[in-house]
Each structure stands twice: as structure tokens, then as C-alpha cells.
Amino acid sequence: MDLAATIRGVRYRFDSVKELLGRANPPKSGDDLAGVSARSTVERVAARAVLADLTLAELRANPVVPYDQDEVTRVVEDDLDDLAYKAVAHLTVGQFREWLLETSTSGATLRAVAPGLTPEMAAAVCKLMSNLDLMTVAAKCEVVVRANNTLGLPGRLSSRVQPNHPSDDVDGILASAREGLSYGCGDAVIGVNPATDTPASTAAILTALDAVCKRHAIPTQHCVLSHVTVQMKALALGCPMDLMFQSLAGTEAGNRAFGVSVALLDDAWALMKAKGTARGPNVMYFETGQGSALSSAAHHGADQLTIEARCYGLARRYRPFLVNTVVGFIGPEYLEDGPQITRAALEDHFMGKLLGLPMGCDACFTYHARMSQDELESTKVLLAAAGCTYLMSLPVGDDIMLNYQSTSFHDIPSVRRLLGKRPTPEFDAWCEDKGITRDGAPGPRFGDAGVVA
Amino acid sequence: MTSLTRALVAEARARRGAADPMPPRIALPPVVAPPARVYVARRPPLTPGAASAHTTALLGVGHVGTRYATDVVLQFQAELAVAHEAVAAELTDGWAKDHGFLPLQTRVADHREYLLRPDLGRRLAPDALARLQAEAPKGVDVQVILADGLSALACMQAGPALYEATVAALRARGLTVGAPLCAKFARVWLEDEIGAEVGAKVAIILLGERPGLGTGDGLSAYLVHGPALGKTDGDRNMMSNLHARGTPAEEAAPRLAALAHAMIQQGTSGVGLDLAKVDAVIERGYRAPQVRQRLVERGGAR
Numbered sequence: 078m079d080l081a082a083t084i085r086g087v088r089y090r091f092d093s094v095k096e097l098l099g100r101a102n103p104p105k106s107g108d109d110l111a112g113v114s115a116r117s118t119v120e121r122v123a124a125r126a127v128l129a130d131l132t133l134a135e136l137r138a139n140p141v142v143p144y145d146q147d148e149v150t151r152v153v154e155d156d157l158d159d160l161a162y163k164a165v166a167h168l169t170v171g172q173f174r175e176w177l178l179e180t181s182t183s184g185a186t187l188r189a190v191a192p193g194l195t196p197e198m199a200a201a202v203c204k205l206m207s208n209l210d211l212m213t214v215a216a217k218c219e220v221v222v223r224a225n226n227t228l229g230l231p232g233r234l235s236s237r238v239q240p241n242h243p244s245d246d247v248d249g250i251l252a253s254a255r256e257g258l259s260y261g262c263g264d265a266v267i268g269v270n271p272a273t274d275t276p277a278s279t280a281a282i283l284t285a286l287d288a289v290c291k292r293h294a295i296p297t298q299h300c301v302l303s304h305v306t307v308q309m310k311a312l313a314l315g316c317p318m319d320l321m322f323q324s325l326a327g328t329e330a331g332n333r334a335f336g337v338s339v340a341l342l343d344d345a346w347a348l349m350k351a352k353g354t355a356r357g358p359n360v361m362y363f364e365t366g367q368g369s370a371l372s373s374a375a376h377h378g379a380d381q382l383t384i385e386a387r388c389y390g391l392a393r394r395y396r397p398f399l400v401n402t403v404v405g406f407i408g409p410e411y412l413e414d415g416p417q418i419t420r421a422a423l424e425d426h427f428m429g430k431l432l433g434l435p436m437g438c439d440a441c442f443t444y445h446a447r448m449s450q451d452e453l454e455s456t457k458v459l460l461a462a463a464g465c466t467y468l469m470s471l472p473v474g475d476d477i478m479l480n481y482q483s484t485s486f487h488d489i490p491s492v493r494r495l496l497g498k499r500p501t502p503e504f505d506a507w508c509e510d511k512g513i514t515r516d517g518a519p520g521p522r523f524g525d526a527g528v529v530a
Numbered sequence: 531m532t533s534l535t536r537a538l539v540a541e542a543r544a545r546r547g548a549a550d551p552m553p554p555r556i557a558l559p560p561v562v563a564p565p566a567r568v569y570v571a572r573r574p575p576l577t578p579g580a581a582s583a584h585t586t587a588l589l590g591v592g593h594v595g596t597r598y599a600t601d602v603v604l605q606f607q608a609e610l611a612v613a614h615e616a617v618a619a620e621l622t623d624g625w626a627k628d629h630g631f632l633p634l635q636t637r638v639a640d641h642r643e644y645l646l647r648p649d650l651g652r653r654l655a656p657d658a659l660a661r662l663q664a665e666a667p668k669g670v671d672v673q674v675i676l677a678d679g680l681s682a683l684a685c686m687q688a689g690p691a692l693y694e695a696t697v698a699a700l701r702a703r704g705l706t707v708g709a710p711l712c713a714k715f716a717r718v719w720l721e722d723e724i725g726a727e728v729g730a731k732v733a734i735i736l737l738g739e740r741p742g743l744g745t746g747d748g749l750s751a752y753l754v755h756g757p758a759l760g761k762t763d764g765d766r767n768m769m770s771n772l773h774a775r776g777t778p779a780e781e782a783a784p785r786l787a788a789l790a791h792a793m794i795q796q797g798t799s800g801v802g803l804d805l806a807k808v809d810a811v812i813e814r815g816y817r818a819p820q821v822r823q824r825l826v827e828r829g830g831a832r
Contacts, residue, residue, distance in 0.1 A: 106646055109646075242584075242587075243771040243775060243776040244776055248583075249585030249587070249820070250585075252581035252584055252585055253581075253585060253587045256581075272770070272776075333764075334762055334764055336764060336801055372648075373763065408645070409646060410647070410648050443740055444614060444616075444617055444740060445617045445645055445680055445740055445741075450606075450610065472587040472589050472591075473591065473602070475742070475743040476742070477587050477743075478771065480739065480740050480741060480742035480743075481740075481742075482610075482743065487593060487597055490596040491596040491597060519595070519596060523593070524593045526590070
């Protein structure tokens with residue numbers, strides 16, 4: 078395969094599809110750190126020009142980590158829907174971009190094609206698209222899932238209440254959860270990142286959340302985001318658990334650093350289908366984020382966007398209820414500033430939706446990244462306008478345990494009002510019933526945590 | 531006589547709505563003064579009564595429409611400034627030496643490079659490596675390293691106390707401890723190179739964790755058995771939120787010593803470490819006081 082293009086008389090040559098994908102990526106500090114980014118802006122365009130002429134079939138034949146070296150590649154290849162694949166295999170990446178953007182290409186068509194797409198295809202076309210391109214296509218994708226709630230319907234914007242506490246104080250966690258619910262947040266999940274990763278504390282938090290949900294008949298799901306092995310032990314203790322969580326990486330080596338494998342995830346899913354307490358059928362929750370593979374030197378020389386797409390290729394095996402990228406969480410060594418974080422948020426959301434996932438986003442920054450609060454607020458609106466399934470919600474956006482800035486209890490109703498969105502139908506009815514909202518507007522009990530005392 | 535062209539244009543305009551009258555002007559309602567009592571000094575508690583005993587989360591701040599009251603916005607901005615100041619701080623020249631630590635610097639040249647190049651923050655600069663080889667005793671049980679990490683302020687303010695408490699707790703268990711070291715522009719994995727150089731069985735790095743909103747005083751501790759280049763996060767055990775609202779030094783030190791001791795006894799760390807044997811010390815009923823400081827006091831002079 079001759080991978081070369083000429084711009085103003087200068088010939089740019091690339092050794093492999095993997096190298097090409099890296100050079101074609103928009104600027105990311107993490108790709109600079111990995112040494113895979115374009116060495117000049119013109120080289121970046123040259124790489125995109127070459128990429129635009131590759132066919133999707135060529136991308137399938139050239140995964141960034143070979144089949145025999147990596148179980149994520151094997152999951153993607155072995156589970157691929159051949160009929161869906163054949164419908165688009167002949168398209169070049171450039172043609173694929175145009176086909177996605179055509180008005181006549183409907184959400185239903187995209188949903189039908191999704192099982193035939195590999196992560197490398199999603200990543201490749203992403204690199205040829207502007208932010209508004211990414212939003213335009215993502216907004217067409219419709220991925221509807223159900224646990225206790227029905228998530229992802231058109232005109233809906235859901236949120237996770239994230240009531241974290243630095244010492245897992247259950248009363249402190251419940252105080253935050255109650256307040257979040259009173260702002261109409263929490264229809265995606267009430268999900269706690271525990272400070273201490275033990276089966277006993279996981280079970281204690283879940284039991285307390287379950288009591289609140291039952292007492293007030295709240296149509297939502299609960300989850301404690303401890304390691305999957307810890308949650309499996311907690312389930313064995315007999316505690317309620319609506320969703321099971323795990324962080325995913327896009328390579329086998331990256332997942333090994335997370336302490337998981339496909340076999341372990343298969344076991345966890347099977348256990349959850351048998352013992353989980355949500356109605357289902359979707360009962361798994363995954364988080365991802367550009368840069369996580371590089372941080373454990375498990376990126377195989379590939380760019381972070383392509384590796385991120387591979388997380389989604391793995392996630393879809395488990396028909397998850399929730400998947401979100403934690404976009405600015407790791408730090409400026411992977412996404413340096415506001416423009417990079419916003420770009421990555423829109424990219425990840427697009428790729429996840431294109432691959433058929435109910436994609437949400439933790440729009441966030443750490444305090445050592447160069448992003449302002451105003452920029453972050455803009456990013457939330459862009460995501461919601463692109464049809465993002467859910468965002469996070471915390472008291473004033475402040476995670477007092479993980480130390481970063483995310484979406485707030487106030488942001489969710491603000492963005493919903495701005496864009497005419499509502500929570501899931503079940504949760505919407507509950508909010509109206511409780512007086513939290515009246516016809517979607519703040520109601521008499523809006524912001525009153527006593528509504529779920 | 532009107533020309534045909536004009537007639538055609540007039541007709542086309544009329545078809546597109548130009549002939550429709552403008553909508554009637556909306557009569558403005560009389561402007562009433564806003565009810566003054568709503569807008570004077572909204573001072574919601576930073577955390578309301580019952581919740582404040584359990585969490586520093588910004589609860590009970592109320593709302594105007596779906597947004598924050600002005601007082602909340604100002605508190606938020608002040609807290610953001612505190613966090614950004616903590617990130618921007620650097621270990622001052624001579625601080626380590628003045629506090630009895632052997633100063634070491636990584637391969638990082640400046641603060642921006644520190645943020646963007648974690649690989650350089652994981653390795654000692656050549657002169658620092660030479661100093662370590664010349665001055666630090668070898669073959670110890672545990673090497674403890676204090677470092678700036680993402681908050682030099684936390685390192686300088688809370689670091690020495692945590693360091694001393696940890697060393698005392700290790701010695702109380704009969705373990706030998708290496709020279710006091712303080713590293714600048716350091717990442718967690720720096721403990722691998724330092725621990726390997728001094729031949730420690732366990733390395734512990736205590737470093738400033740990334741600041742939270744309104745904070746910047748927290749330290750984290752990472753422990754690894756058999757420190758050597760190439761260890762990954764799965765080989766480590768850690769404790770975070772080492773500060774007054776999470777785990778204070780006097781609570782953290784015995785747990786760190788118990789972890790290090792268990793690593794030596796079991797000959798492993800990270801996912802391989804059986805925590806059941808240290809749980810007696812780790813699971814405890816301590817409850818830190820939950821205080822969130824009000825930063826902006828308005829009022830008075832007008």
C-alpha cells in the first residue's frame with residue numbers, strides 16, 4: 078500500500094495505516110507525548126488526504142493492534158456483523174464522511190450499519206470532520222436502552238448524579254444525592270465513585286441508595302463504581318445493584334493495567350444478568366477517556382483517538398446501559414486546554430454513537446488544565462445540542478473526592494430549558510408528580526432536597 | 531403608467547409577504563420595581579445544617595431560575611482561584627534543604643514541561659541521581675520520598691508532618707528507613723528509580739495531589755514493593771485525600787506503615803497484596819470534620 082500525498086510540491090509518505098491515523102489527528106498533547114502526531118500542520122493535511130482515499134475495507138484489514146496480539150481486536154473482528162459491513166466496505170473514508178452527512182442518511186440507517194463498523198473506521202472518519210460535522214451526524218444517531226429507565230429517546234437529556242465523598246460517608250453521599258434529585262438530575266444513574274474499593278463499602282453505599290430509591294419510588298438506577306471484581310464480591314454479599322461498572326481501555330494491555338480482561342468482563346456480565354436488580358435488559362456501565370492507554374504504555378504506538386474508539390468496540394459487546402468518556406479527567410498531558418477538551422468530547426460522543434452506544438460525556442476539566450469555566454459551560458451546551466445521552470451532575474460541579482470540575486445540578490435543568498429537552502419519560506413523570514418540575518419548568522419543590530427526605 | 535417589470539416585482543414581493551402589515555406593537559407592561567426583599571443579601575449556607583456535619587459538598591446553595599445566586603458565583607470563582615494558585619506554585623529554592631531533606635530534581639526543566647511531560651517527571655536528572663548515589667544509605671526496608679506533585683503548596687505545608695509521622699510509624703514496626711528525600715517536578719513513578727537505586731524493599735512517595743476547588747492542601751501516598759523501572763499502577767497501593775477533611779497525617783501514617791509492612795511480609799504489592807491482613811488497621815471508624823471555608827465576605831462599606 079503506497080500511503081503518500083503531495084502538497085505544494087512536497088511529498089509526504091507514511092509507513093503504515095497506524096502512523097497515518099496518528100498524523101491525521103487534530104492536535105492533542107497526548108499524541109505529542111506519544112510521538113505520533115503530525116510534525117507540521119501541512120503534514121496533518123497530507124495525512125488526511127491519504128486517509129480520505131483509504132477504503133473502510135482497508136481499515137478493517139489494518140487494525141492498529143494485530144489480531145493475534147490483542148483480544149480487543151479479536152472481539153471487534155469476531156463480533157462484526159458481516160452484512161452491515163458489506164453495505165459500506167467499498168466506501169473510502171472521504172466518501173463515508175459525505176454519506177454520513179447526507180440528509181437522506183437517516184438515524185435508522187446509521188443504527189443498522191453500526192454493527193458492521195470497526196473502531197478504526199469511526200476514528201478515521203472522525204479525523205476528517207469538523208466539530209459541527211461531528212455534532213450533525215451524532216444528532217442523527219438514536220440509541221435507546223433500558224434498565225429501569227428508558228434512556229436515549231429523542232428530545233431527552235439525562236444525567237448521572239455523582240454524589241462522591243472523600244471518606245465514603247454514607248450520610249454525606251445521600252445528602253448530595255437528594256439535592257441532585259431535587260434539581261431533576263439522576264435519571265441516568267445515581268453513581269458513586271468510592272474512595273475505598275472494598276466489597277463491604279460498595280454494598281453499604283448501594284444498600285443506602287436503594288432504600289432512598291424504593292422509599293420515593295424513583296425511576297432510576299444505582300451503581301457504585303468500584304473495580305468490577307469488588308462489585309462481583311459485593312453482589313455475592315446479596316446487596317442490590319442496578320448497574321455494574323468498569324473502566325475500559327482500548328487494548329488488551331491497557332485493560333490488564335485496569336485489572337480486567339474479556340473473560341472477566343464476560344463473567345461479570347453473566348453474573349449481572351442473573352443477579353442485577355434493574356429491569357434491564359441493559360445493565361452494564363463503562364467509562365473511557367482519551368489517554369488512558371498511553372498512561373500505562375499500552376497504546377502500541379497508536380494515537381489516543383483511535384485507541385478510544387477501540388474502547389467502544391469492546392464496550393458494545395456487553396449491550397451497556399451507559400457509556401461515557403471522562404473527557405478532561407486525566408489531565409493536560411493528554412488534552413492540554415479548552416479547545417482540545419471540547420474537541421475530544423465531541424469526537425468521543427460521535428464515535429460512541431456511530432458504533433451504536435448510548436454515549437454520554439463527563440464534560441470536565443482538572444484544575445491543572447487550561448480551560449475556563451465559561452469554556453466548559455459552552456462544551457456542555459454543544460454536547461447536548463449534538464444529542465449527548467447524558468451528562469454528569471454534582472453540587473456546583475465540584476467533585477470533592479476526585480478533585481475536578483464537571484457539570485452541576487444547576488447546569489442540567491439550564492441546558493434542558495435552553496434546548497427544549499426533558500429527562501427520560503419515567504423520570505420526567507416522577508419529577509412532575511413530585512413538584513420538582515411543572516411542564517418541564519422549575520416547580521414548587523425545585524431545588525428542595527426535602528422532596529426526597 | 532406602471533411598467534410591466536414593476537408590476538411583476540410588486541406582485542412577487544406581495545407573494546413573499548411584503549404586503550402583510552407588521553405585527554402590532556406589543557404594549558409594554560408597566561415596569562414594577564422588583565420586590566426588594568428578594569434581592570438583598572442572599573447568603574445561603576455553604577452547606578446547610580444537617581448535611582454540613584457529613585460533607586463539604588456545596589449543598590443548599592439555592593437557585594435563581596435554574597442558575598446560582600451572585601454570592602455562590604463569587605465563592606466559586608474565589609475557590610477556583612485558590613486551586614489555580616496551588617497548581618501554579620513551585621517548591622521554593624532551598625525549602626527542601628532547610629527542612630532537612632536531600633533535594634532532588636527530575637529531568638523536567640520548567641512547570642509547563644512538568645504538566646505536559648509525565649515521562650520526564652518519572653526520572654531523576656543526572657546530577658540528582660549522582661547525589662542520591664553518593665549520599666543516601668542503601669539496603670533499607672523502606673525509602674520514603676516527599677515530592678511536590680501537583681501541589682507544591684501541599685508539599686510545603688503538610689508534607690513534613692506526614693513524612694515525620696510515617697517514618698515514626700515505620701520505625702515503631704522495627705523497619706529501617708532511608709534518607710529524607712524531597713523531589714521537585716516529581717511524578718508517582720519516580721519512586722521506582724529512587725527505590726531501585728537505594729535497594730529499598732518498599733518505596734513510598736508522598737506527593738501533592740491535584741488540587742480540588744478551594745483546596746490544594748491534599749497529599750497522596752503511593753507504595754510499591756520491589757521498586758524498579760517498569761512497575762505499573764497495578765503494582766502499587768495508594769491512599770489519597772490525605773488532608774484534614776479526608777484522612778489527616780496521624781490517621782494516615784499507621785495505615786501506610788501497615789501497608790508497607792504487609793508488602794514486605796507478603797513479598798508483593800498492588801493487586802497481588804492480600805489486604806485482609808491489613809484491614810484491621812485500614813477499616814476504621816474515624817470521621818473527619820467537614821468544613822468548607824467561606825472565602826468571600828461581602829457587605830460593610832458601600
